[in-house]
Amino acid sequence: MNKTLSFAVACVLGFSPMAQAQSDDIAALQQQINQLKQEYEGRIQDLEQRLQQVQSSTIEEPQPTAPSPRNTKNSSRQSVSSGTAFNPAISVILDGSYYNDNDDGKGGEKLESLDGIHNAHGHSHDHGHDDHGHSHGGMDRGFNLNSVEMAISATVDPYFDAKAQIVFSEDSVEVEEAYLLTRGLPAGLQVKGGKFLSDIGYMNKQHTHDWDFSDAALPYKVLLGGHGLGDIGLQLSWLPELPVYTRLGMELFQGRNEKMGALVGEHHYEFEGKEYELTIDKEKSAPRMWTLFAKFAPDLGYNHALQGGLFYVRSNQLQEFHGDDAHVAGDSTHALQGKSWLAGTDWVYKYDSAGSYGQGDVRIQAEYLYQVKDLNVAYHASKPAVVGATRKFTEDGLYLQAVYGFAPRWEAGVRYEVVGLTNKKESANKILDEWESSDRWGLNVTFRPTEYSLLRAQFTRGNFSILGDEERINQFWLQYQLSLGVHGAHAF
Amino acid sequence: MKYILLFILFFSAENVWAAQLKLVATTSSMGMLAREVGAEQVSVKVLAPPDRDAHHLQAKPSMMRHLRSADLVLAIGAELEIGWLPAALQGANNPQVQVGRIGYFEAAAQVGLIDEGQAADRAQGDVHPLGNPHVNLDPVRMIQIAQALAQRLGNLDEANAQVYLQRAQAFAQQIKSRLPQWQAQAKAAKGVVLHHKDADYLLQRFNVPILGYIEPIAGVPTTAKHLKALLTKLKVKDGGVIIRSVFHPPQGAAFLARELGWASHAMPIDPPLGADGAGYLAFIDQWMAAITSNQ
Numbered sequence: 001m002n003k004t005l006s007f008a009v010a011c012v013l014g015f016s017p018m019a020q021a022q023s024d025d026i027a028a029l030q031q032q033i034n035q036l037k038q039e040y041e042g043r044i045q046d047l048e049q050r051l052q053q054v055q056s057s058t059i060e061e062p063q064p065t066a067p068s069p070r071n072t073k074n075s076s077r078q079s080v081s082s083g084t085a086f087n088p089a090i091s092v093i094l095d096g097s098y099y100n101d102n103d104d105g106k107g108g109e110k111l112e113s114l115d116g117i118h119n120a121h122g123h124s125h126d127h128g129h130d131d132h133g134h135s136h137g138g139m140d141r142g143f144n145l146n147s148v149e150m151a152i153s154a155t156v157d158p159y160f161d162a163k164a165q166i167v168f169s170e171d172s173v174e175v176e177e178a179y180l181l182t183r184g185l186p187a188g189l190q191v192k193g194g195k196f197l198s199d200i201g202y203m204n205k206q207h208t209h210d211w212d213f214s215d216a217a218l219p220y221k222v223l224l225g226g227h228g229l230g231d232i233g234l235q236l237s238w239l240p241e242l243p244v245y246t247r248l249g250m251e252l253f254q255g256r257n258e259k260m261g262a263l264v265g266e267h268h269y270e271f272e273g274k275e276y277e278l279t280i281d282k283e284k285s286a287p288r289m290w291t292l293f294a295k296f297a298p299d300l301g302y303n304h305a306l307q308g309g310l311f312y313v314r315s316n317q318l319q320e321f322h323g324d325d326a327h328v329a330g331d332s333t334h335a336l337q338g339k340s341w342l343a344g345t346d347w348v349y350k351y352d353s354a355g356s357y358g359q360g361d362v363r364i365q366a367e368y369l370y371q372v373k374d375l376n377v378a379y380h381a382s383k384p385a386v387v388g389a390t391r392k393f394t395e396d397g398l399y400l401q402a403v404y405g406f407a408p409r410w411e412a413g414v415r416y417e418v419v420g421l422t423n424k425k426e427s428a429n430k431i432l433d434e435w436e437s438s439d440r441w442g443l444n445v446t447f448r449p450t451e452y453s454l455l456r457a458q459f460t461r462g463n464f465s466i467l468g469d470e471e472r473i474n475q476f477w478l479q480y481q482l483s484l485g486v487h488g489a490h491a492f
Numbered sequence: 493m494k495y496i497l498l499f500i501l502f503f504s505a506e507n508v509w510a511a512q513l514k515l516v517a518t519t520s521s522m523g524m525l526a527r528e529v530g531a532e533q534v535s536v537k538v539l540a541p542p543d544r545d546a547h548h549l550q551a552k553p554s555m556m557r558h559l560r561s562a563d564l565v566l567a568i569g570a571e572l573e574i575g576w577l578p579a580a581l582q583g584a585n586n587p588q589v590q591v592g593r594i595g596y597f598e599a600a601a602q603v604g605l606i607d608e609g610q611a612a613d614r615a616q617g618d619v620h621p622l623g624n625p626h627v628n629l630d631p632v633r634m635i636q637i638a639q640a641l642a643q644r645l646g647n648l649d650e651a652n653a654q655v656y657l658q659r660a661q662a663f664a665q666q667i668k669s670r671l672p673q674w675q676a677q678a679k680a681a682k683g684v685v686l687h688h689k690d691a692d693y694l695l696q697r698f699n700v701p702i703l704g705y706i707e708p709i710a711g712v713p714t715t716a717k718h719l720k721a722l723l724t725k726l727k728v729k730d731g732g733v734i735i736r737s738v739f740h741p742p743q744g745a746a747f748l749a750r751e752l753g754w755a756s757h758a759m760p761i762d763p764p765l766g767a768d769g770a771g772y773l774a775f776i777d778q779w780m781a782a783i784t785s786n787q
Binding site: 158183186237239244299350490 | 540541544548549550552553556557579582583587592712739740
């Protein structure tokens with residue numbers, strides 16, 4: 001090929017006007033032509049070499065693969081994911097159960113009335129807050145549709161990720177989470193904003209389908225309420241480049257938690273046709289609650305993972321209204337107000353056995369919560385003298401649970417929970433009231449046909465202190481959870 | 493003067509070390525490519541060891557710590573790591589390695605995939621509508637991935653761009669020099685029964701028939717009924733090999749091996765944790781030996 005080309009070049013040059021030049025120029029011309037010829041041959045050789053190189057470095061397409069319109073070899077895609085076709089990733093989790101207990105179906109309610117600082121006046125206190133539509137605690141005997149959780153998440157733009165977690169129960173809808181998360185902050189910083197579950201503790205941030213048990217642990221249920229600590233707010237977290245994983249964070253919340261930040265909305269109440277005015281502070285400007293948390297996790301290799309955490313929650317305003325009977329005032333009607341705080345520690349250990357379908361895996365999890373309500377008497381219907389007296393309430397709780405993969409796809413779990421190891425009401429260091437603790441043992445077996453579905457049987461035996469009496473309550477669940485839609489990624 | 497020079501030398505050496513790119517690979521296959529193409533210019537951390545299923549890991553805080561300092565994340569992609577990598581990346585507070593940024597690299601996005609465009613129907617098990625993600629067992633696709641990786645490393649570290657391309661080229665040459673031998677070797681293979689669709693790329697590359705899967709559908713453990721049907725189908729064949737991954741349960745493979753009298757192997761689907769290019773070739777050799785052990 002190069003020979004014909006150089007011949008053509010020579011011809012073109014040979015018949016150019018230059019060819020009619022003087023005869024003594026011919027020698028010089030020939031020299032020039034030879035030079036050109038050499039030059040072109042060189043170039044052509046070079047080109048051929050390059051062509052060969054390109055051909056040899058081109059790889060044949062895998063033969064058996066049918067050509068696909070969406071995917072070519074020269075595609076410049078950054079990543080392959082089914083959640084990125086501009087649609088947010090949507091997943092839906094259906095959670096239902098058969099439930100029964102030995103207390104005419106009141107087992108779930110009994111959990112809300114354990115003796116302690118949140119039931120210090122019998123069943124009569126009113127936190128001025130409406131009950132939410134869906135409750136993780138109250139269950140009917142028989143079949144229950146616990147919840148339908150819909151999670152929608154997407155990357156908004158280069159700066160934000162966003163997620164919404166909407167919980168449907170049979171007759172209500174609740175936005176459990178709806179937040180943004182920054183993607184591009186420097187120095188290991190991240191900001192979360194919107195409505196979200198606080199990062200305090202381990203279990204608090206988990207949704208019901210992340211739990212290893214059918215219901216929330218007692219310390220959370222009793223000290224923070226069925227929903228844990230979730231509110232509208234802002235979080236700043238920092239991951240410094242230390243040798244050990246360390247995550248430090250703080251959060252600001254509106255402060256509407258039913259146990260730690262409830263307010264008495266009404267300043268008037270009616271009793272026997274007469275109207276009384278409650279002398280109580282106005283609602284302070286929000287955010288009224290802040291938290292601090294720290295998590296540490298050493299790198300223990302591929303088989304082990306350990307994380308420990310410390311946390312603190314502070315609510316700047318808490319108000320309680322107590323009457324003789326719910327919503328009806330009487331001689332002992334009074335109101336308390338002040339602040340509350342909670343501190344705790346959370347520990348998780350996971351063992352990955354490398355067995356198939358989770359066989360041999362172990363998860364151990366423990367948390368301790370300690371809560372104080374520092375209140376003053378703001379109003380008393382019949383004893384104005386006690387107004388101003390301090391009322392300090394203290395209660396704590398812990399749980400310890402372990403789950404073991406005893407066969408491929410099968411897990412067995414055991415849990416011990418107790419609340420009220422410290423459980424008292426004081427005034428100026430004098431104990432006014434002290435309550436017994438309540439505890440509960442739980443056992444369960446979980447079967448996961450695939451990673452998208454789960455069937456669980458759980459039995460718990462509670463030894464509860466209710467109005468000073470000891471009550472033994474057995475509860476039983478047969479639960480299913482189905483995960484529809486995109487494959488979710490689970491946080492540690 | 494000598495001391496000053498030594499001092500300068502020490503600190504320049506220190507700088508060379510500091511200038512190493514921090515690569516975090518999800519699997520040991522990606523770690524191998526990182527070592528082969530990046531060599532002394534990079535440090536490599538592998539998140540998923542080859543003895544366990546990279547599809548079923550947990551997003552551990554220690555992973556987030558590695559991702560926090562990473563310059564480049566190398567994933568297999570096509571949703572293989574979907575159960576944990578997105579969560580680990582979100583918890584890593586490192587903007588550079590988020591999906592779509594220069595610090596995030598997916599192998600599956602660099603090559604054509606098999607089984608792409610399957611119906612996204614979970615009745616078919618843990619299907620990947622984007623295609624089969626286990627591209628690392630095809631040495632030819634690994635050449636393409638290595639070249640794409642070399643380009644990416646060149647973008648991150650322009651001073652050494654040429655070096656990365658040369659190393660990818662050398663890796664390609666190593667594989668190409670072995671291809672004829674593997675092709676000849678594969679002619680002796682009568683067919684393979686796999687546990688999961690994790691070696692399809694290798695078998696298709698060398699035209700080795702896939703005789704069946706021990707899993708009835710992807711990601712679901714086998715049943716007696718399925719095994720019996722499979723056995724009936726396989727009995728009429730004149731031979732083959734049964735291969736499962738090291739992390740899959742052995743019962744199904746053992747049953748078929750016993751009934752058929754075929755060889756059965758538990759194979760890793762990724763090279764050893766610290767493997768480089770040579771380790772990868774040895775790993776493919778190991779697979780070729782297993783595939784052709786049907787005599």
